[in-house]
Amino acid sequence: MQASMSELENWHDYEIASRREIIALLRQIGEKNQLIRMLVRGETDVCVTSILEVDPDTDSFILDRSVNRDQNERIIKAGRVNCETSLDKIRILFVADNLRETAYDGGNALRADIPPTLIRLQRREFYRMATPVTNPVRAMIPMPPELGGGTQAFPLADISCGGIALLDNKLQLNNTVGQTFTNCRIDLPEIGPITTSLQVRNSLDLTLLNNKTNRRLGCQFVDMGRASMAAVQRYITRLERERNARLAGLG
Incomplete structure (x- = not known):
């Protein structure tokens, strides 16, 4: 299901704004190797990625890059994309902002700012x-x-x-x-x-x-x-x- 910006705005009641909680959720998503759908241009341009590291000291987290070079260029050019994943059967929606290339573990990856808020939806909401x-x-x-x-x-x-x-x-x-x-x-x-x-x-x-x-x-x-x-x-x-x-x- 596509996580449009209007969708994110409609779900303010399920918004998490605690930085500590957001960091903990991002780390759990990474530790459990949960796949993340990164919507570069909506459903027509989707990258499947995962969280490699969360770094509160730099207020950023690292995502695996796309295997498609052209798609990576589109992601970086966009700079801001919608992401969706799940954690323990709970749907998580957030925005990856200020996307840029970064070095990671001897290769390249994507770095984004830790989002100020994210949406956490229990299954019963659907x-x-x-x-x-x-x-x-x-x-x-x-x-x-x-x-x-x-x-x-x-x-x-x-x-x-x-x-x-x-x-x-x-x-x-x-x-x-x-x-x-x-x-x-x-x-x-x-x-x-x-x-x-x-x-x-x-x-x-x-x-x-x-x-x-x-x-x-x-x-x-x-x-x-x-x-x-x-x-x-x-x-x-x-x-x-x-x-x-x-x-x-x-x-």
Whole structure:
């Protein structure tokens, strides 16, 4: 999954700003030889690397360089790239800034500044929770003039901190990957409304037993504010509590 800058900004609630903790996490990533995806130009230019050393005295850490010389040049020219890895099943996102060549262990490597912050996301943050079927949560999406304008309501199939799955049974929405719907409103029961842009990440057409077509659109939250992100998390927590209560009752 690509760690875009908007993604990093959306996850302030999971931000680690303690320098001591950041250094400890970087060292653990290095000691456990965790692979790091360095997104040089997003998903079109990715370098897989690892942390070789963390040096608090120089406020920097050393990354293995790419085996591709041209890619190394692009990394250094960029100077600042997004990185993502995992540690003990926890997703870690950070920015490698001020990238430059450095000597290491008789060869060359990349040196970057220790990031002032990083994002640490527990696996549960990515859980997709199914939303109610009998009384569905709906996303109100503004429609283009050629489709009559106004807004249309689309029921949610599930929700996570990263986005939602919509059901577009009448095939009204543009399902092109990358298509973005702006100023969408979602009323979260007992939590309140949130406003966000939704970007289509995937589309799946299903043929039902009655031969009707049902379209499911996977959409990512874009440009969502911190308050709205916190509201989504509260709603997911509420859904988890309700599900656990049902399971306990069945047990």
